Amino acid sequence: MRKMKLMCVILLAAALSAHAAPTIYDGVTFPEGDVSFADAVHSYSTGANVTTTYGDPTVALGAPDFPGAGSYYSLGVNGWLILEFTDNSLTTSGDSTPDLHIFEIGGAVEWMNVAISTDASSWIELGNVRGQPTSIDIDSFAGVVLGAQYRYVRIVDDPASSLSSSPYGEADIDAVGAISSAPAVPGTVPAPGAILLGTMGAGLVGWLRRRRTL
Numbered sequence: 001m002r003k004m005k006l007m008c009v010i011l012l013a014a015a016l017s018a019h020a021a022p023t024i025y026d027g028v029t030f031p032e033g034d035v036s037f038a039d040a041v042h043s044y045s046t047g048a049n050v051t052t053t054y055g056d057p058t059v060a061l062g063a064p065d066f067p068g069a070g071s072y073y074s075l076g077v078n079g080w081l082i083l084e085f086t087d088n089s090l091t092t093s094g095d096s097t098p099d100l101h102i103f104e105i106g107g108a109v110e111w112m113n114v115a116i117s118t119d120a121s122s123w124i125e126l127g128n129v130r131g132q133p134t135s136i137d138i139d140s141f142a143g144v145v146l147g148a149q150y151r152y153v154r155i156v157d158d159p160a161s162s163l164s165s166s167p168y169g170e171a172d173i174d175a176v177g178a179i180s181s182a183p184a185v186p187g188t189v190p191a192p193g194a195i196l197l198g199t200m201g202a203g204l205v206g207w208l209r210r211r212r213t214l
């Protein structure tokens with residue numbers, strides 16, 4: 001009986017400590033691994049000077065993959081893009097270390113305007129930022145709430161800066177990741193890790209019940 005209890009404790013501890021290994025891209029560490037990256041395109045509007053080859057916003061999802069073919073989305077003149085985290089969320093670190101990283105690529109290091117939101121309606125402006133590298137400490141901005149879970153990142157072309165032309169006008173987005181990554185906002189699709197943990201937990205409860213009736 002004591003052995004069984006010990007096994008349960010070990011199983012539960014293993015389930016609770018199930019944690020993705022950190023991943024590193026361009027020297028930027030994502031402690032929660034590839035789940036940290038944006039998962040869905042909420043909405044977008046590709047601006048001028050972008051051909052269809054460079055106008056697919058879905059290539060900005062997931063972990064960085066430049067210089068692979070079709071790995072980045074060009075905003076174009078006055079273009080904008082809103083990405084969504086569905087299996088994780090962007091949160092604060094509580095200090096001045098970076099929380100959000102945008103992978104802007106290409107020979108021209110371009111400017112963009114960045115904002116974050118919990119609901120894609122009310123936005124917190126993070127100002128104009130320059131690509132390569134673009135690490136942003138969200139704690140330093142007014143309106144950001146410690147521990148809040150931000151689900152949306154908006155990137156808008158900076159009209160004052162125009163360093164590239166057709167077919168890949170303006171900032172080129174390969175990926176957007178939350179260095180400070182929290183679990184998904186309730187109501188969104190759970191992370192695969194959370195599903196696994198839930199399955200393991202349910203399995204453990206079932207096993208305990210079965211043992212009790214033996």
Ligand SMILES: [Ca+2]
Pocket residue numbers: 034035036037038039085086087088
């Ligand atoms: Ca994600």
Ligand SMILES: [Ca+2]
Pocket residue numbers: 092093094095096097098099137138139140
């Ligand atoms: Ca921070």
Ligand SMILES: [Ca+2]
Pocket residue numbers: 059060061063064065066070071072173174175
């Ligand atoms: Ca990409």
